[in-house]
Amino acid sequence: MKQLRQRWMPLLLIAGLGLGAASATAAPESLQDVMKRRGLNPQDLLAAAKTYVPTGKRDEFVVFSSGGQSGQVIVYGIPSMRILKYIGVFTPEPWQGYGFDENSRSVLRQGRIDGRDITWGDTHHPAISETNGEYDGQFLFINDKANPRIAVIDLRDFETKQIVVNPVFKSTHGGAFVTPNTEYIIDAAQYPAPLENRKFHPLEEMNEKYRGGVTYWKFDRKAGRIDPKQSFSIEMPPYWQDLSDFGKGPSDGWSFTNSFCSERYVGGIEKGRPPYEAGCSAKDTDYLHVVNWKKAEQVFKAGKTRKINGHDVIAMDTAVKEGILFLIPEPKSPHGVDVTPDGKFIIVAGKLDTHASVYSFEKIQAAIRAGRFESKDPYGVPVIGMKDALHTQVQLGLGPLHTQYDAKPCVAYTSLYVDSQVAKWDYCAGKVLDKISVHYNIGHLMTMEGDSTKPQGRYLVALNKLAIDRFVPVGPLHPQNHQLIDISNDKMQLLYDMPLPLGEPHYAVAIAANKLKPGVRYKVGTDSRTDRPHPGAVRAGEQRIEKKGNQVTVYGTLIRSHITPETIEVDVGDEVTIHLTNLERAQDETHGFTVSTYNVHASVEPGKTVTVKFKADKEGVYPYYCTEFCSALHLEMMGYLLVKPKGWKPTKVGLAKAHYTEADYRATLKKVADTQAVIDSVVGYITSVNYKDFPDVVAMVEDATDQLGRIPDAKARHEAAAAKKDWEQANLWAEQVWQFQVKAADLGLRAKTYLEQSGARKTR
Ligand code: K7E
Numbered sequence: 001m002k003q004l005r006q007r008w009m010p011l012l013l014i015a016g017l018g019l020g021a022a023s024a025t026a027a028p029e030s031l032q033d034v035m036k037r038r039g040l041n042p043q044d045l046l047a048a049a050k051t052y053v054p055t056g057k058r059d060e061f062v063v064f065s066s067g068g069q070s071g072q073v074i075v076y077g078i079p080s081m082r083i084l085k086y087i088g089v090f091t092p093e094p095w096q097g098y099g100f101d102e103n104s105r106s107v108l109r110q111g112r113i114d115g116r117d118i119t120w121g122d123t124h125h126p127a128i129s130e131t132n133g134e135y136d137g138q139f140l141f142i143n144d145k146a147n148p149r150i151a152v153i154d155l156r157d158f159e160t161k162q163i164v165v166n167p168v169f170k171s172t173h174g175g176a177f178v179t180p181n182t183e184y185i186i187d188a189a190q191y192p193a194p195l196e197n198r199k200f201h202p203l204e205e206m207n208e209k210y211r212g213g214v215t216y217w218k219f220d221r222k223a224g225r226i227d228p229k230q231s232f233s234i235e236m237p238p239y240w241q242d243l244s245d246f247g248k249g250p251s252d253g254w255s256f257t258n259s260f261c262s263e264r265y266v267g268g269i270e271k272g273r274p275p276y277e278a279g280c281s282a283k284d285t286d287y288l289h290v291v292n293w294k295k296a297e298q299v300f301k302a303g304k305t306r307k308i309n310g311h312d313v314i315a316m317d318t319a320v321k322e323g324i325l326f327l328i329p330e331p332k333s334p335h336g337v338d339v340t341p342d343g344k345f346i347i348v349a350g351k352l353d354t355h356a357s358v359y360s361f362e363k364i365q366a367a368i369r370a371g372r373f374e375s376k377d378p379y380g381v382p383v384i385g386m387k388d389a390l391h392t393q394v395q396l397g398l399g400p401l402h403t404q405y406d407a408k409p410c411v412a413y414t415s416l417y418v419d420s421q422v423a424k425w426d427y428c429a430g431k432v433l434d435k436i437s438v439h440y441n442i443g444h445l446m447t448m449e450g451d452s453t454k455p456q457g458r459y460l461v462a463l464n465k466l467a468i469d470r471f472v473p474v475g476p477l478h479p480q481n482h483q484l485i486d487i488s489n490d491k492m493q494l495l496y497d498m499p500l501p502l503g504e505p506h507y508a509v510a511i512a513a514n515k516l517k518p519g520v521r522y523k524v525g526t527d528s529r530t531d532r533p534h535p536g537a538v539r540a541g542e543q544r545i546e547k548k549g550n551q552v553t554v555y556g557t558l559i560r561s562h563i564t565p566e567t568i569e570v571d572v573g574d575e576v577t578i579h580l581t582n583l584e585r586a587q588d589e590t591h592g593f594t595v596s597t598y599n600v601h602a603s604v605e606p607g608k609t610v611t612v613k614f615k616a617d618k619e620g621v622y623p624y625y626c627t628e629f630c631s632a633l634h635l636e637m638m639g640y641l642l643v644k645p646k647g648w649k650p651t652k653v654g655l656a657k658a659h660y661t662e663a664d665y666r667a668t669l670k671k672v673a674d675t676q677a678v679i680d681s682v683v684g685y686i687t688s689v690n691y692k693d694f695p696d697v698v699a700m701v702e703d704a705t706d707q708l709g710r711i712p713d714a715k716a717r718h719e720a721a722a723a724k725k726d727w728e729q730a731n732l733w734a735e736q737v738w739q740f741q742v743k744a745a746d747l748g749l750r751a752k753t754y755l756e757q758s759g760a761r762k763t764r
């Protein structure tokens with residue numbers, strides 16, 4: 001430190017800083033100093049201490065947030081609110097190669113509608129797979145409202161594996177929510193439309209020809225995919241179905257979907273009619289749809305369905321006849337419907353009502369069993385009286401939307417959109433416990449594992465629609481604002497504001513971090529989008545280029561810091577397919593791959609095989625290279641695609657020579673010997689401790705051994721060249737030996753650091 005100060009002193013003097021100033025700033029600030037300088041109060045410090053995660057430490061919870069209009073999923077940690085990842089889902093994501101390599105493009109292609117690529121999504125509700133009602137950390141689902149689709153993300157590698165298109169709806173909103181054992185994922189329609197594809201009916205036929213409904217997507221957990229053939233929908237009246245939730249515990253086997261605009265109002269301000277917003281909120285109540293999905297499943301399996309667009313739909317009259325579908329009035333223009341963790345109650349909040357309504361599952365069942373219905377709706381669906389189904393109603397404030405649950409029994413949190421508040425209340429006793437203001441206009445809110453049977457409490461995130469004055473201005477489009485709130489005490493405490501600049505995240509789910517067990521590498525040669533061996537995978541030494549007619553297929557590999565092959569020669573007009581396998585085993589040793597101006601990109605994590613494909617329709621010379629800074633020689637990890645014009649003949653043979661001398665060769669040998677000494681000392685250290693207890697280190701050691709194993713061949717070549725006094729060849733092959741050493745040493749040093757930081761113990 002003293003030495004450093006002495007070295008910098010002349011510079012400080014030149015910069016015009018006197019000695020006095022230098023020594024004043026050199027004294028470390030105390031906590032009091034920092035508080036004073038930054039204007040922080042003790043409450044701020046407490047909040048900071050509750051969210052700060054020191055370097056080397058990790059978050060307790062992981063959040064999967066909808067990426068809104070970005071069509072992606074945002075992953076961040078709690079309590080730090082640090083962003084960990086964006087997962088490409090409905091939208092191409094270049095870093096992950098999503099949409100720029102063939103394997104991920106095949107996932108995006110599943111999301112085509114009417115033969116059209118749809119490369120954006122309006123993501124709303126993520127859901128984590130559950131086992132016995134608890135989050136199991138295996139899969140994540142998320143819906144696209146605009147283009148009615150659901151995606152499956154595997155949490156073993158955080159990659160999107162499947163997109164399914166809803167066959168009967170034109171927009172969906174009430175998904176994704178899962179059954180307690182993830183047999184089904186629900187998605188409900190939003191805006192009614194004719195169910196038959198490409199069928200026109202005028203708005204005047206809204207009541208007769210337009211329909212809503214609910215889809216139950218069957219999830220095959222073993223395959224890790226939705227099975228569309230085992231999935232079905234229930235036709236519903238053209239009320240605008242909205243959010244949904246599945247029952248659990250006593251209410252397992254049932255699902256709940258609310259609705260708005262049960263007026264079935266048709267606007268048309270152009271024709272002098274009052275607008276949708278007026279007509280759709282005229283009545284005091286809308287309908288909660290109560291569905292016996294276990295019975296619906298039997299009806300579907302018994303074949304009592306109608307095929308619409310090739311998909312099984314249980315018709316409304318069948319649903320009524322079989323006792324599958326019931327309605328209950330709910331006040332007014334409701335939004336959220338959330339089943340309590342014990343499965344006994346269903347809480348509905350009406351946007352235009354100040355109450356939250358707590359429906360009792362037991363009372364609903366009693367009414368159904370007794371055949372006690374107050375009426376039928378225009379489609380013959382039995383309507384249970386509101387008072388026959390209500391447990392209680394609690395006045396919370398203006399614009400209640402969504403409800404989440406605490407670890408403490410009976411405690412719920414409801415977002416108040418108009419009041420910009422979160423209300424903490426007791427749904428058993430029916431009273432408000434606390435309120436906190438948020439900034440501003442909260443939509444969803446989320447507690448830790450809050451959709452499961454075992455909410456973890458602790459923290460709540462308010463997903464606010466407006467950020468207005470919270471952040472440094474960045475133009476008229478503001479970031480979103482996720483506010484972290486401590487709910488572990490009686491009074492809620494606001495801890496942190498996080499700007500999210502990637503679309504409007506409608507909803508988010510949080511899981512205990514220790515439940516996630518993602519892998520760090522693939523089995524060599526895996527197609528990560530199908531989880532199967534990739535047919536284009538090769539091992540070291542099997543690389544080749546095949547040409548059949550105008551089809552050129554490259555079977556290549558990637559390993560620090562080398563792309564095999566280094567040259568790809570094709571004729572203009574050839575169709576080029578490049579399969580690339582990353583042979584690395586070391587953690588985080590990802591290589592990227594792109595070819596200049598052909599709009600392809602791949603992210604090739606350890607063990608993965610990825611394919612890029614393009615038509616070489618422009619003659620010329622196109623460098624390809626690795627796009628991840630993967631080693632000291634990353635910039636050299638490149639090659640050339642040569643696209644030769646028609647009828648091209650070589651005119652010059654052999655490459656330019658650099659003319660190295662014997663002295664150069666001797667100098668390189670010296671460098672090789674010095675590097676070997678470094679390697680020997682690192683190897684000495686690693687083998688002196690229990691490194692075999694650390695799988696990550698074992699992987700690095702394997703990779704390093706691979707690199708060292710390639711030295712004897714290069715060594716034989718430089719020695720043979722030296723014997724013939726071909727100093728050019730001798731020097732270059734000696735350089736190659738050094739390249740292998742450098743890569744091995746890099747791995748060895750990383751392994752050593754890892755072991756030292758992980759407290760490895762001496763074994764000899
Ligand atoms: Cu924006 Cu759940 Cu789609 Cu409410 S939804 S806010």
Ligand code: CUA
Nearest residue numbers: 626628630634
């Ligand atoms: Cu591989 Cu850079």
